[in-house]
Amino acid sequence: MKEQELIQRYEQGERDFSGLNLAGADLRGAILIGVNLSKANLTGANLSRAFLTKTQLNQALLHRANLSFAKMGETKMAEANLIKANLSGAFLIKSKLPRANLTGANLTGANLARTNLWSANLCSATLESTNLRESNLTGVNLNWANMFDAKLMAAKLFAAQLTGVNFRKAYLNGIDLSGADLNGVNFSEAKLNGANLEGANLIAANFSNALMRSIKLNSADLTKANLTQACLVRANLNWSKLYDANLSEANLDRATFIGANLEKVKFVNTTLPESTRLYFSFATAR
Numbered sequence: 001m002k003e004q005e006l007i008q009r010y011e012q013g014e015r016d017f018s019g020l021n022l023a024g025a026d027l028r029g030a031i032l033i034g035v036n037l038s039k040a041n042l043t044g045a046n047l048s049r050a051f052l053t054k055t056q057l058n059q060a061l062l063h064r065a066n067l068s069f070a071k072m073g074e075t076k077m078a079e080a081n082l083i084k085a086n087l088s089g090a091f092l093i094k095s096k097l098p099r100a101n102l103t104g105a106n107l108t109g110a111n112l113a114r115t116n117l118w119s120a121n122l123c124s125a126t127l128e129s130t131n132l133r134e135s136n137l138t139g140v141n142l143n144w145a146n147m148f149d150a151k152l153m154a155a156k157l158f159a160a161q162l163t164g165v166n167f168r169k170a171y172l173n174g175i176d177l178s179g180a181d182l183n184g185v186n187f188s189e190a191k192l193n194g195a196n197l198e199g200a201n202l203i204a205a206n207f208s209n210a211l212m213r214s215i216k217l218n219s220a221d222l223t224k225a226n227l228t229q230a231c232l233v234r235a236n237l238n239w240s241k242l243y244d245a246n247l248s249e250a251n252l253d254r255a256t257f258i259g260a261n262l263e264k265v266k267f268v269n270t271t272l273p274e275s276t277r278l279y280f281s282f283a284t285a286r
Helices: 001-010 274-285
Strands: none
Touching: none
């Protein structure tokens, strides 16, 4: 079907276009609110700035499609193929993308607040400055994703895969990553105030210049972690493993370290809790 025929039929009141072949179609700025394009082939289609609010794109083929700045609030895209699609600046609030494949997709600056991305594949996706507030990212694959400056407050990340993810400057206040495997992850300059990383694997993780007030790091493995200039005021580091970690110039005012492994920790110009300075002197001298 040609683009003009689709638009003409839409204007005549037709809404069901499921299964159509629209590969490579030029639908820039098209108004297709509430249509059913489930299982449609939109490979390489140009839908930039299109109005697709409340559309159905379940199992649609959108490989390398251009959806930049498209209006897609409350859109259903379950199991859609969005590999290497361009969704930069797209509006996707309250959309549903469970099990969607977004491998290598570009979501820079997109708004996905309160979006359902349950078990979606975002491996190697670009999510710079993306809004993911209150989104469901349970079981999502974020391996090697770039989440620089992303907003993830109140997002659900239970059982998410996070190998090699870049959280530099990300907003992660109050996030629950307890027990997560975050080996070597970059959290530099991120905001993690009130976050829960209890029991997490944080070996060689980079927290330099991160804001981590009242963070829960109890029983976490921070071996060789970089915490230089991090703000850890009121942090809970009880029973954590800080072997060979770098806490130089970090602020640990009112932090707790009951049972923590402090062997070979670097405390150069570190602000330490008043009540535990003698304990630190003893522990690091052993």
